[in-house]
Amino acid sequence: MSSILTNNSAMVALQTLRSINKNLAMTQSQISTGKTVGSAKDNAAVWAISKVMEADVKGFQSISDSLSLGESTVAVAQNAAETISDLLTDIKGKIVNAQESNVDRNKIQDDINVLRDQITAVAGAAQFNGLNLLSNRENTADTGTVQVLSSLDRASDGTVGISYIDVSKNDLGLEVADYSAGTATAAGSGGSISGALDAASAVALTGAATAPTQTLVIDTVAAGTAVQVNITGAAGTVGAAFNDATRDVSYVARDGDSQADVANALADAFNARVSAAIDDGTLAATSTIAAAVTVAGTGVATITFTGETGTGNNFSLQAVETVGVSQGGGLEDLAGIDVTTDAGAESALGDIEGLIQTAIDAAADFGSVRGRIETQSEFISNLTDSLKSGIGALVDADMEAASARLQALQVQQQLGVQALSIANSAPQTILSLFRG
Template sequence: MAFSVNTNAGAMAALQSLNATNKSMSTVQSRINTGLNVASTKDDSAKYTVAQTLRGDLGKLSAVTSSLNNAKSVTDTAVAGAEQISDLVNQMKSKTLETSDAGLDAESRKAIAKDLSALKKQINTIIDGSDFNGTNLLKGDGLAATLTNGKVSALQSISGTETLKVDNQGFTAKADTALGVAGTDTDIDAIAAAADGTAAKTAADAFTGKLNTFFGEIKTSLSALGSASRQIEGQLSFNSKLTDVVTSGIGNLVDADLAKESAKLQALQVQTQLGTQALSIANQAPQTILSLFR
């Protein structure tokens, strides 16, 4: 190779090698800083676009989970209210049976009738209060098909085509039929006004029949609400597992192996030092030409 002060091939080769090492060093440092092997479409277009699609699915799964959680809260509120009402109806049945005792005096029947009226008011209060975020599955006539009347629906999948629906149980109408509308205690007043044991038993039996019918309707509603709550919980559990799987899939595509990157970093640091030394040596080569002119 000819000696020249205009062209230093060795220095250019050393510089190219050092630039390549520095570029690799920058890539490794970026992977260590971000934890991502594919942080941009410039790194790997195929993997990046797939990961972006999966990230979109994660966002949709989050929306589905939020919808299911809302439906679960509404349903669980209704379950709590229905369970409490069933307890109160049982108390009313017991007290009504007590009033049918022929040996009970009139004053005692009146006192029990007051308890029955209080229990009825408590039932109506629970029906009105079983509300979550503006939705009440107990209050209403049970025939409405819109959210404004207490029906609730929730997304089940990211496609948005399948929904989970929980119908209004219509406790207001059912309670009015069994117990009388608010402010009207016809059956209870009949028990309180009974002149003798026979009349009291007749009034108590009539009221007991209505209570039994109401209690049967409550049991049906409890079964429906419990089933809906379990279904929602099952779907939430599946969504949670699916979210974990998708998250792991994204990680497999784009996450960096930090142990490998650490080893690469050590090697590149040594290569940088050697490249710098080689460039320094190559830059000193033209000085040897001066010895030819001494």
């Protein structure tokens, strides 16, 4: 049945053409934007996921900048520490030359002073953007470690955490610790130390058939707290050979130090004094005098001091704790090197080995952290690329398919227009029924 009021064919053709035009507009939008999901109305779930991932990409790009800054800072410190190590090695050569009695030790000392000044200059200049990792002399907490932002960690529940790479400072300054700035605490007062040597008076290690021992326990650590072990002995005894008159067996804790760090520093200083006494013949090479460290699972460190066997080989030890001390530099012993005398030249030879090791350890620490930062930086770069690829897989348009679909829709549009034209002309045939 034909009707001049309702043209069903035209309505069908019009609906088809509208659908074709809608798909054509969508395809043209995908081609122009390059995205199948350009807004939340296209696919709300995929759009939301892509936006979260895009936010993470932006965050990782900022982290990459942070890692680059951190790597540059550590690289400066590493290079400076290696330079200082080389300069200390040069000083060692000068000290070795000073062991001869027929050399101009004053001239050698002048050369050492020049190298020492150069070390000070290098340590002072080893800063990047105002941060010097070769200086750590503050008594406040959280100054001995620098945190480099390294990652954003998104949990399954959507919460985001932050990860850091900790960079510990390694002080290579020459400043001398100022004990006068601190306040000595009473022995046995329950401070940072305990054990037999934390007593009101010196504790004797009396030579006997069995080597005697005494202990010092490092219970807690606070920056600016100094622990000094005084060594005394009567004239003619082994104690007199290395009486402590210059605070050589002492250590000032820095921020970031553990109980083990303090205990090992004290033990190393004590053993160095013993080695020097053995080298100059004051103590026999078979001497049992030594200090050893053990660390409990809780972190508490115990130093066990062992004495000498044999009657008359007596000496005494006493630990003194001082709070509020102004720390010296990590190479403070370099300031006391003086090769103008026989005793000074001989003592300097032992001291320089420890100083060189300090600089080497610092350079190694910085090198290790720098390698970790480089690895993390490369990982973040690859992760960012992967996230971008994932976002693209979710929202990017398949341009080949879109191009083919565009051509097909353009043909369909033309056919739809033609079909609508035919449908609209159908009522015209009704006029022929009324012509005579």
